[in-house]
Amino acid sequence: MAEIVTMPRLSDTMTEGTVAKWHKKVGDKVKEGDLLAEIETDKATMEFESFQEGVLLYIGVEEGSTAPVDSILAILGKEGEDISQLINGKSESPAASQEESEETAKREEQPAARPSESDDDIDVEVESNDRRIKISPLARKLAKEKGIDISKLQGSGEGGRIVKRDIDAYKPVSEPEKPASKEETAQHVANKSAPAAAASVSYTEEPISQMRKTIARRLAESKFTAPHFYLTMEIDMDRAVEVRRMLNEISDVKISFNDLVIKAAAISLIKHPNINTSWTGEAIRYNRDINIGVAVAVEEGLLVPVIRHADQLGLSAIASQVKEFAQKAKDKKLQPSDWEGNTFTISNLGMFGIDEFTAIINPPDACIMAVGSIKQIPVVKDGQIVPGHVMKVTLSCDHRVVDGATGAAFLQTFKSMLEDPMKMIL
Numbered sequence: 172m173a174e175i176v177t178m179p180r181l182s183d184t185m186t187e188g189t190v191a192k193w194h195k196k197v198g199d200k201v202k203e204g205d206l207l208a209e210i211e212t213d214k215a216t217m218e219f220e221s222f223q224e225g226v227l228l229y230i231g232v233e234e235g236s237t238a239p240v241d242s243i244l245a246i247l248g249k250e251g252e253d254i255s256q257l258i259n260g261k262s263e264s265p266a267a268s269q270e271e272s273e274e275t276a277k278r279e280e281q282p283a284a285r286p287s288e289s290d291d292d293i294d295v296e297v298e299s300n301d302r303r304i305k306i307s308p309l310a311r312k313l314a315k316e317k318g319i320d321i322s323k324l325q326g327s328g329e330g331g332r333i334v335k336r337d338i339d340a341y342k343p344v345s346e347p348e349k350p351a352s353k354e355e356t357a358q359h360v361a362n363k364s365a366p367a368a369a370a371s372v373s374y375t376e377e378p379i380s381q382m383r384k385t386i387a388r389r390l391a392e393s394k395f396t397a398p399h400f401y402l403t404m405e406i407d408m409d410r411a412v413e414v415r416r417m418l419n420e421i422s423d424v425k426i427s428f429n430d431l432v433i434k435a436a437a438i439s440l441i442k443h444p445n446i447n448t449s450w451t452g453e454a455i456r457y458n459r460d461i462n463i464g465v466a467v468a469v470e471e472g473l474l475v476p477v478i479r480h481a482d483q484l485g486l487s488a489i490a491s492q493v494k495e496f497a498q499k500a501k502d503k504k505l506q507p508s509d510w511e512g513n514t515f516t517i518s519n520l521g522m523f524g525i526d527e528f529t530a531i532i533n534p535p536d537a538c539i540m541a542v543g544s545i546k547q548i549p550v551v552k553d554g555q556i557v558p559g560h561v562m563k564v565t566l567s568c569d570h571r572v573v574d575g576a577t578g579a580a581f582l583q584t585f586k587s588m589l590e591d592p593m594k595m596i597l
Contacts, residue, residue: 173248173257174223178232180240181212181219182507184389189237189381190244191216195227201247208244213385215474216503226250229258237381306333313338382471390531397450397569401529404582407590408545408560414592422487428562429465429519430490432542434595435588437461437481440515443581447514449535450571456535464513464533465493467500474500475533477513486596521545527563537572538581541565562589 178188189211195201207221225247232238246254304321306314310333314321319341326333379387411431418426440447440461449456461482464475476496478489499505516533521544530541543563550559564585568578588595 173228173246173252173254174225175243175257176207176221176223176245176247177241178238178244179210179219181210181217183511184385185212185240185381187237187239187381188212190232190234193230193234197227197230198250199227201225201227211381211503213381215382215500215505217506221247223247228252228254231258304333305330307335310335310338317341319343380471382469382474386472389534393532393534397532397534398571399529399532399567400570400575400578401565401567402575402578402582403527403563403565404586406562406564406586407550408562411589411592412545412560414596418486422490424487424490424494426486426490427493428521428545429517429542430486430493431589431592431595432517432519432540432564433463433465433478433481433489433493434484434486435585435592436515436517436540437463437484438588438595439581439584441482442584443577445577446538446573446581448537448572449514450537450569451535455572458514460512460514462512462514464510464516464536465496466516466518466530466533467497469500469503474505474510475513475516476500476505476509477511479512516540517542521562527565529565530567532567532569537569538578539567540585541567 181188191209191211193208194206195208201207201221201224203221203224205221206218208219209216210219226249227245228248228250229243229246231243231245238244243258246257248254305326305328306321307328311321313319313335314324314333317338319338321333324333324337324341325331327337328334408428411428415426415428415431444457447458447461449458460480463478463481465478467474467476476499478484478492478496481489484492496505496509499509513533513536516530516536516539518530518539519542520528521542523544525543526546527543528541530539532539541564543565545560545562547558547560549556550561551557552559564582566578566582568575
């Protein structure tokens with residue numbers, strides 16, 4: 172017996188999926204565990220294996236097309252089996268059809284409402300230009316609305332009576348145009364010789380990917396639901412620059428400034444658990460695990476893989492995980508377990524030369540940190556103007572959970588970690 176294969180829900184936020192590629196075609200035999208298709212979700216493109224066996228009799232979603240979760244993706248069964256009832260079975264139920272038919276019948280049985288005014292109503296006689304004009308109430312109303320002088324109309328009704336069709340057919344006689352002056356003629360010639368303005372603009376459109384749709388929906392919900400406020404702080408990165416240089420001389424994995432930021436944030440979250448929280452609507456959740464989401468830019472938008480238990484990892488382990496996740500994100504190989512469970516998020520645009528910016532909170536987190544570039548600028552140290560490395564960070568906070576003083580205390584600890592990185596290592 173033929174079975175329907177529905178569009179699977181491959182992530183907790185997925186509402187629809189796009190078929191990126193079919194690995195089987197109609198008529199192919201499919202075994203349990205065979206790769207059936209690649210499906211683009213709101214996070215990544217994932218392989219979908221068949222849980223049934225049979226011949227692929229029908230494809231419900233073509234490559235590049237999108238369908239809601241639980242809609243018909245394909246139908247498997249025996250070769251030559253009639254599947255028309257299965258395909259049509261997704262339409263409305265017989266009960267619903269019967270109810271609609273009954274409602275339609277009731278509407279048809281009801282008599283049509285009579286217009287409030289018609290040409291059959293009692294005529295009105297109007298005196299205009301020393302003559303009496305017979306006109307129906309409806310025609311008189313329409314003439315008034317359209318600004319038509321009824322004395323200029325010739326009625327087509329009985330006895331010269333003006334009716335609605337006379338109003339509808341009326342076309343005002345245009346006045347003869349005055350001869351154009353020399354100045355107007357010259358202007359007309361000049362306008363005629365000038366090129367006409369473009370009547371349209373040139374553009375292209377691309378369909379919105381599942382990832383971009385989800386980013387738009389989730390960030391709009393976050394921005395317009397969570398009351399954001401922002402705290403910005405400058406950090407002296409001279410020691411961090413020196414420590415990173417020394418670490419990379421002995422480390423097998425190259426340590427980035429972002430790795431130092433992640434580690435500093437993780438340790439700061441231990442000391443400030445009120446930042447490692449979530450708003451649930453009914454309660455404030457204090458997360459015991461410190462799982463830091465790291466925003467990664469990909470072609471379709473932004474993905475946020477999660478460094479789990481970042482407070483317990485060394486810098487080399489953090490660096491390795493970040494590099495692995497970044498590559499998987501670009502290859503669309505991230506799995507749901509890679510992006511779920513974040514308790515705090517870091518978005519770093521410093522490598523793109525951005526000095527500072529504000530980020531939208533990544534639900535369900537209460538905070539997100541925006542990290543700018545490290546700039547070498549003149550600074551004052553011990554009363555002397557010297558060159559120094561400075562980095563700005565901005566903490567976006569959900570005011571339902573985090574207060575200003577709480578966010579400021581967290582940033583103070585974070586600043587102290589980066590200005591003396593040996594605290595994170597020893």
